[in-house]
Structures are given as structure tokens and as C-alpha cells.
Amino acid sequence: MTHILFHPLSNVGENVLTWVKSQHDRRLFKWARELEPEQEIDGESDLTYLRGLDPVQWKDQDHYQVVGLRHLRERASEEDIKKSYRLRVLKHHPDKRQAAGELINTEGDYFACIVKAYEILSNPAKRRAYDSVDPLFDDYTPPKSVKSPEEFFTVYGKWFALNARWSNDQPTPLLGNMFSTRNQVDDFYQFWFDFDSWREYSYLDEEDKEKGQSREERRWIEKQNKAQRAKLKKEEMARIRAVVEQAWSLDPRIALFKEISRREKIEKKLAKQKVVQEQKDELEKVRLEEERIAREELERQQAEDRERDAAAKKIKEAQKRALKKERKTFRTLCKSSNYYSEDEKSTVENMASMEELCEILQLEELTRLNESLAKLSIDEGRTEFERTVQTVAQRISDENAKTAQDAYKDSDNSGGGGGGSRRGKGDEQWCHEELQLLIKAVNLFPAGTAQRWEVVANFLNQHYQGSSGKKRSAKEVLAKAKDLNSSDFSKNSLKEEANQKAYEFFEKNIKNPGAAVVVESEETKREEGVVNNKSGPVAEPNAWTAAEQKLFEQALKTYSASAHPADRWDRIAECVPGRSKKECVARYKELAALVKAKKSAQVVKQDNLHM
Structure with a gap:
């Protein structure tokens, strides 16, 4: 039995092609009918726009208008973009236009602009970059004043709805109206104060990093582009922030909420005060007696304290006045007796001893000493004065010895028995x-x-x-x-030696004031030696002796500027026999200048050592 497994081949190819073409035309017609009227792109104006495009200036063109989606723009879906692009290709492909008899410019045909527009809009990242700088988007700022709440909600509601497209968080809250609750208003402004925008400005890059010929050049281009994007992003966020703050200040609901909050706060405060006042009224009768008793006890204690403090203060002031009086009496007795001295040297020493006794002796001791000196003759008073000085010196010596002994015991205890002198028996002294x-x-x-x-x-x-x-x-x-x-450097022999050298240097400067002002090198001294030898030191007329200098220094310590502001120099001149007030002042200025010159010389010397 024979079965036919297939039909023989027949000439049906033309029929199949005709059927496929009819199906394609039917779908194309149906697709074109589904588009909105604004999407029709075959008009004369649209054709004029396309023919006016320059492929080189593709960044300046409206990509949505190029593909026929000017009315949808960012709302256009991927399917809308594909359909519109296919329509453009069917109508404006160079081969079709050339077949229709149109002359095609192969180097700058506008069809390249259509392909570029589709390339950008079909890529999500590139499309977002272009949407961020949409030429039809208005970056305007609303007015800073409105006439009524209705105008505020109209003007600012439109602005917030327009800029909500940039938010990463969708859906965005609306401005609302006067009937919005407080939570809704707070959430709205919190959202916009923390606004997170996806808008970026890579589309406006001046240079394409891929065009860089080396890695360093591409990196430099990318760095410049990032800086420009960050600057534009900062300006955009500042614009949004400024408008949000402006809206906050103009929002009538905010003023209303503030007034409500103020009234609620006052009401709560009044209610609290009322409760507190009621509690006070209830406890007032109980507390009155306690307060009265406590007040009387406090007043009694305060009165006793005041009396005790006044008495103590009076006694202290009396002691201070008595001590001051006894010191003055003691100084007067010493001065009237020429400080119980026999020569100028002992005068200076006795003046220092007098001041030391004034500082060390207590009121009772000083009173007894004054009474004793007042009854004695000068010779007997000198003996009593010297005996008191020796007694005080012995007291100070005993105290110092005791202090040193205590310190030595402490050092032995802290050293654990092995902290003796660090210098061995065979070591030499250090000079x-x-x-x-x-x-x-x-x-x-x-x-x-x-x-x-x-x-x-x-x-x-x-x-x-x-x-x-x-x-x-x-x-x-x-x-x-x-x-x-x-x-302790203050008790070291090194300090005494340094002080001695400083005094010798001081005397040297008095004889030759310019000797230590400038520290010179040996070569400079050799070069200027002739000039220095010719000039030589100039002797001062009526020079101060060592005894006068010592008396002058002691008088400066005795009569300070704070204690004797009016007659200080008169008193100092009285302490230095043969010298007037004017000479003492001049001597003080001279010494001050020498000290200043010495310090300057030391600074110069230290600088030279460091150099």
C-alpha cells in the first residue's frame, strides 16, 4: 500500500510574499492610528525641522522631537520610543528617499540625527542624562511674595509638581491645601528639605574622555567633567533648597500652626500654674509656721555670724594698723638713730636688717623692741638692735637647718639607702x-x-x-x-658664681657702657680695632661709688613705686647722702638702659650660637 507523505513543490512564493506584506501594512496602519495626533511627524514643519538638523551638532537637538515624541517626552515608554523610531526609519531612510528621487547628502544627512536620538533614548543611562537637562524644562524660581493663600497654593503647587520628577523617592508628597493636617504639612516639608534628586549633568560634558589619546589625558578629562557636574549639581540643590525655604516662610498653614502651638503652650502653662497655685494654697497653712520658725532661726544665726565676723575683722584690722604703726615707729627710731650704724657700710647693712625685722617680727615682738629702743641710748640701742638681728638670724638658720634635715631624710627614704652622692672619691670637682x-x-x-x-x-x-x-x-x-x-639650682654654688660674673659684667658695663651691646666676630674686631682705640672710654663726671650704688639699690627695694607713689624719689634721695632727687632718677634710667642693653647682647649671642 502506498502512502503520499508530501505534496510536490508548487509555485506559491509570490503569494506568500504578498500575504506577508499585507499583514505588515495592516499592523503599521493600526500602529499609526493608535498614536496621538501630536505624534504625527510627517507634517511640513516637522520635515523642515528634520532637514535643518546638523549631525555634528547632535547635542543641541531635541531628541524627543527628532523621534516624534515631543508631546510625551520623559513620559514616553520604551515601546513608544521603538515604534516612533521605526516610523521614522520607514519614512526617512536614505534608501527610500533616494528611491523616491530625493538627492541624499551622504556626509551630513539628517537621518544620522534620528539614529543618534534613538541611541540616546533607548539607553536608560543616556536617556536619564538627557532628561536631566531637558531643554523644555523650566528651572524658574517662584515669586517671593504672594497676595493670597490661593495664589500661594497655585504658584508653589505647580512648582513642586513640576520638580517632583527629579526625586528618587516616588511618589512625592503634594503641597496640599488649607485643609491639610499638620502631619501632612510636616511630612511634605521634611521630604523637600531632605530632597534626593537623581538629576545629573553628564550630558553637558565639554569633552568626551573616550577621545583622549592616553590614559593620563582621559583621566584629566574625566576629572574636569566631574568637577563641572558637581558644580551644576550644587547649584541645582541650592535652587531647590531656596525655593523650599521660601515656601516655608510664605505658607499660611505654617503661620497658623505656629499660632496654634503658641496658644496651646500658653494654655498648658496657665493650667500648670493653676495646679501649682492650688497646691500652694493647700500647703500654705502648713508651711507658714515652719517658715516662720526657720526664718527666725536663720536670722539669729546670721546675726551671730555677722557679729562674730565684724569682731574678727575689727581685731584683724586693729592688728594690721598696730603692726603698721609699730613698723613705722621702728623705722623712725632707726632713722633717727642713723640706723644704729657707725659708717656707711654698716648703714646699708642695718637698713637691710631693719626691713628684715619688719617682715619677720610679730606685733608683740616688734612692740617690745620699740619700747626697749625708745628707752635706751644710741649705744645701748645699737647693742639691742644687733642682738635682735642676731636672734632673728639664728631663728632663720635653725628653721633652714630643720628644713634641710627634713629634706635630707625624705631624700634618703625615697632613695632606698642607695641614693648617696653620685660622685666617687676619686672624681674631680667640676668647674x-x-x-x-x-x-x-x-x-x-x-x-x-x-x-x-x-x-x-x-x-x-x-x-x-x-x-x-x-x-x-x-x-x-x-x-x-x-x-x-x-x-636645686637656687641653692647651687653655680648660681652664686654666675651672679658674681654677672655683677662683674655689670661693673664693666658701667665703666664702658658699650662693651657688651653687640657681639662681634674676631675678624670684625680686628678690622675696627683702630677706630675703637681712637675713641676710647670717656670718664663720667661725678661717678657713683660702690657704697652709693649699694645704698641706692637698697632704697629702691625699700620704697617701691606702689607703696610710695608720690614721694618715692624724695625718700630714695634721703637714703643716698650727697645725691639729689634728679641724680637718683637719672641713675635709675641709666641702669635700666644698661640692663636692656645686656639683655639685647645676650639675645644676639644666643642667635649667633644657634647659627
Whole structure:
């Protein structure tokens, strides 16, 4: 039995092609009918717009208008974009227009603009970049004043609805109206104050980084583009923020809510005050008696305290006046008796002792001393004065010895029995020059220097050669540095030696005031030696003696500017025999100038050492 498995081939190809074409035309017609009237793009004006496009200036064209979606713009879906693009291709493809007899410009045909528009709108990222700078979007700012609430809601409601398209959070809250609740208004403004915009400005990049010929050039282009985008983004957020703040200030609901809040606050305050007042009224009868008793007790205690403080203050002031009076009496007795001195040297010493007694003696002791001196002759008073000075000196010495002994015991306890003198029996004494070099070396080689104490010891041995020629080891240098660091410099012999040198330097400056003003190098001194030898020091007429200088210094300490503002220099002149007030003032100015010059010289010397 034979079965036919297939029909023989027949000539049906033309019929199939005709059927496919008819189906395609039917779908195209149906698609075109579904489009809105504004989407019709085959009008004369639309054709004129397309022919006026320049493919080189594709960034300046309206891509939505190019593909025929000017009426939808950002609301157009991906399907709308595809359909519109296909219509454009069917109508404006160069091959079709050339087949229809139109002359085609192959280098600058507007069909390239249609392809570019579809390329941007079909890519979500590129489309968002273009939507961010939509040329038809109005970045206007509403007016800063409105005439009525209705105008506010109309004007600002339109602005918020227009700019809501940029929000990442959808849906966005609406401005509402006068009937909106407080929560709705607060949520609305909170949303806009924290507005999160997706708008970005990469479409406006002046340079395309892909056109860079090297990686460094592409990076530089990207950096410039990012800076420009950030600037535009900042301006956009500032614009939105300014409008939101402006709307907040003009919103009639905000003023109404503020007034309601103020009234509610006042009502709550009044209610609270009423409750408090009622509680006070209820407790007033109970508290009155307690308050009265407490008030009377407090007044009694305060009265006793005032009386006690007044009595103590009166006694203290009386003691102060008595002490001041006794000191004045003591000074008068000493001055009238020429300070119980026999010569100028003892006068200065007795003046210092007099001031020391005034500061140390108590009121009873000073009173007894004044009474004793008033009854005695000058010779007997001198004996009594000297005896009192010795007694006070012995008292001070005993106190100092006790203090030193206590300090020594404390140091022994803290040292654990092994903290004796760091200097061995065979070590030599350190002289002043050697100590100065040690201090200088410690400053030159601070902590952290490699083998610091060996370096300091080498520096010391190189710059100082003792009489015995013995070298200082690193261990000796370290022990002496620790000893200097832990010792009291105020009680050190080094301070006495430094003070002695300072006094010798001071006397030298008095004889030759310009000797230490400027620190010069040896070469400069050799070059200017002739001039200095010719000038020579000039002797001062009526120079001050050492005794006068000592009396003058003691008088300056005795009569301070704060204690004797009016007659200070008269009193000082009385303490220096043979010198007038004018000479004392001139001497003080001269000494002040010398001290200032000495300090300047020391600063210059330190600067030269550091250099």
C-alpha cells in the first residue's frame, strides 16, 4: 500500500510574499492610528525641522522631537520610543528617499540625527542624562511674595509638581491645601528639605574622555567633567533648597500652626500654674509656721555670724594698723638713730636688717623692741638692735637647718639607702667652665642621639683641658647631668658664681657702657680695632661709688613705686647722702638702659650660637 507523505513543490512564493506584506501594512496602519495626533511627524514643519538638523551638532537637538515624541517626552515608554523610531526609519531612510528621487547628502544627512536620538533614548543611562537637562524644562524660581493663600497654593503647587520628577523617592508628597493636617504639612516639608534628586549633568560634558589619546589625558578629562557636574549639581540643590525655604516662610498653614502651638503652650502653662497655685494654697497653712520658725532661726544665726565676723575683722584690722604703726615707729627710731650704724657700710647693712625685722617680727615682738629702743641710748640701742638681728638670724638658720634635715631624710627614704652622692672619691670637682660646656653639649645633642653620652663626653674633652689632663667618661657625664637635673639650682654654688660674673659684667658695663651691646666676630674686631682705640672710654663726671650704688639699690627695694607713689624719689634721695632727687632718677634710667642693653647682647649671642 502506498502512502503520499508530501505534496510536490508548487509555485506559491509570490503569494506568500504578498500575504506577508499585507499583514505588515495592516499592523503599521493600526500602529499609526493608535498614536496621538501630536505624534504625527510627517507634517511640513516637522520635515523642515528634520532637514535643518546638523549631525555634528547632535547635542543641541531635541531628541524627543527628532523621534516624534515631543508631546510625551520623559513620559514616553520604551515601546513608544521603538515604534516612533521605526516610523521614522520607514519614512526617512536614505534608501527610500533616494528611491523616491530625493538627492541624499551622504556626509551630513539628517537621518544620522534620528539614529543618534534613538541611541540616546533607548539607553536608560543616556536617556536619564538627557532628561536631566531637558531643554523644555523650566528651572524658574517662584515669586517671593504672594497676595493670597490661593495664589500661594497655585504658584508653589505647580512648582513642586513640576520638580517632583527629579526625586528618587516616588511618589512625592503634594503641597496640599488649607485643609491639610499638620502631619501632612510636616511630612511634605521634611521630604523637600531632605530632597534626593537623581538629576545629573553628564550630558553637558565639554569633552568626551573616550577621545583622549592616553590614559593620563582621559583621566584629566574625566576629572574636569566631574568637577563641572558637581558644580551644576550644587547649584541645582541650592535652587531647590531656596525655593523650599521660601515656601516655608510664605505658607499660611505654617503661620497658623505656629499660632496654634503658641496658644496651646500658653494654655498648658496657665493650667500648670493653676495646679501649682492650688497646691500652694493647700500647703500654705502648713508651711507658714515652719517658715516662720526657720526664718527666725536663720536670722539669729546670721546675726551671730555677722557679729562674730565684724569682731574678727575689727581685731584683724586693729592688728594690721598696730603692726603698721609699730613698723613705722621702728623705722623712725632707726632713722633717727642713723640706723644704729657707725659708717656707711654698716648703714646699708642695718637698713637691710631693719626691713628684715619688719617682715619677720610679730606685733608683740616688734612692740617690745620699740619700747626697749625708745628707752635706751644710741649705744645701748645699737647693742639691742644687733642682738635682735642676731636672734632673728639664728631663728632663720635653725628653721633652714630643720628644713634641710627634713629634706635630707625624705631624700634618703625615697632613695632606698642607695641614693648617696653620685660622685666617687676619686672624681674631680667640676668647674664653672666645664659645667657650662656640659649644659651646652646636652642641648646640642638631645635625647634620641645615637650613643648620646659618649658624644657629650667627647665634646667635653675636646673643648676643655683640665689642669690634671684627665678625660671625663660617659658614665661621669651622665651622673653629673642627673645631679644637675635633680639639684636645686637656687641653692647651687653655680648660681652664686654666675651672679658674681654677672655683677662683674655689670661693673664693666658701667665703666664702658658699650662693651657688651653687640657681639662681634674676631675678624670684625680686628678690622675696627683702630677706630675703637681712637675713641676710647670717656670718664663720667661725678661717678657713683660702690657704697652709693649699694645704698641706692637698697632704697629702691625699700620704697617701691606702689607703696610710695608720690614721694618715692624724695625718700630714695634721703637714703643716698650727697645725691639729689634728679641724680637718683637719672641713675635709675641709666641702669635700666644698661640692663636692656645686656639683655639685647645676650639675645644676639644666643642667635649667633644657634647659627
